[in-house]
Amino acid sequence: MQENQYDQLLKDVERIKKCSLITKQEISKSIDSVLELLVEAKHQINEPMEIEDQEVRRRKIKDSINNLDEKLREKKPLKSVIDSHKKYFQYLSKYGKNIEKIFKSDINNVFKDTLVSFEKECVNEAIAEHLLIEKKFELYENFLKETGLSHKIDKEKQNILKTIQKIFDEFQTNQLNEAIKWAQTKKEELEDLDSPLLFYLHRLQFIQNLQKGKMESIQYARKHFKDFFNQKKFADQAQQVMFYILLENGKIQDHCQLDQSYKQVEELLLDNYCKIYNLTIKSALLQCLIAGTLALPKFLKYTQISSMDEELKDYHNKNEYPIEVEIGKDFKYHSIFVCPISRDVIEPDQNPVWLTCGHVISEASMKKITASANKEKFKCPTCPKEMTARETKKIYF
Known part of the structure; x- marks a missing residue:
C-alpha cells in the first residue's frame, strides 16, 4: 500500500473522531436547551395566582404548553441532532469505502501453489465419492465413465447406500419394516456397538400398533420384547412401554413424544449404519469446501497485513503460513x-x-x-x- 493511501486513512480516522466529538457536543447542547425550556414551563405552571380559579389555571397550563411547543419548534433540537449524525455517518461510510478500495480482497493472493499440488485423478475421485454419498447413483456412474475411472465403480458401496436410502424413504412416512429387518440382520454388530437401536425400533413399532388396537400391540410385545425383558439395560424401559397399554388412545402420542422419538431413532440409525459399513456420513469434498470457506477470511487478512510488513513477506517464499487457523471442533477427525x-x-x-x-x-x-x-x-x-x-x-x- 502506498504511503499517501495510508495517510488518507489516518486523515479519515481523525475526521471521524472530530465529527464524533462535535456530534456529542451537539446532542448535549440540544438536551440542555430542551431541559431549560421544560424547567421554564414548569415554573410558569407552578407560579402562584392572585385569584385561584380552576378555569383560569387550565388556560394558564394550556398557554404554557403551547408556548413550550412553539419554542421547541423554533429551536428544532431533534433536527440539529439528526444533521450532526448524518454528517458523522457520511464520514464513516467514506472511510469504509476507502478501506475496501485500498485493501482489496484478492483470493488469488491467498493460494500458494507451492503448498498444494492437485492430482486430477484424486480430485475426480473426491467428486465421485461426493456424488455417491449424495445418492446420485446414475450421475456417479456417468461421471466415472467420462473421467476414465469406470474401473473404480464401487457396486458394493452403491448397494449399501441404496439400502439406507430405501430405509430413510420409509422413515419419512413412519414406516419401520425395512429398518427393523436390517437391524435384526445386524443384531450382533449392533451389540458390539452397544447400541439400543433394535429396541428403539421395536418400541416405535409397538406404539404405532397400539394406536391401531391394543390386542395387536400385546401380540407384538410377546413376540419381540421377550429378549429385552431379560436384559438389565432394557428391562425398565420395556416395562414402561407395556404401561402405554393402559393409556387412552388420545394420550399415547403426547405421552410418548413420537415426533421427537422418530428423529432420535433416525439419527441413531444413520450413525450405526455408517459405523457398521465404515462409511462417512459427510462428504469429504463438502467438508473441505466448508473448512476452506471458514479459513479464507483469516488468510485474506493475513495476506493484506503481510503485504505491508517486510518480515512477513519472507514467508511467501516458504511452504507455510506463520498463523494458526481455528475452524472449530467439527473439523477435527x-x-x-x-x-x-x-x-x-x-x-x-x-x-x-x-x-x-x-x-x-x-x-x-x-x-x-x-x-x-x-x-x-x-x-x-x-x-x-x-x-x-x-x-x-x-x-x-
Missing part, C-alpha cells in the same frame, strides 16, 4: 500431532512441547532450536516470543 517445524508425525511414546506463547512443537525440534541458539533463551519459530527451555511444558495426549 484424529488426535495425531504433526510438528509444524519438522513436519513429522509425533509417535505415541513421544510428547510435543508447549511453548509459553501457546504454540506447540516437537521436543526434537525444540532441542535443535536451543542447540543452534547458543544461549539460554530461544525464540519461538512461529512468533517472536522468547523463552527458556525450563519454561516449556510437555503435552500428553
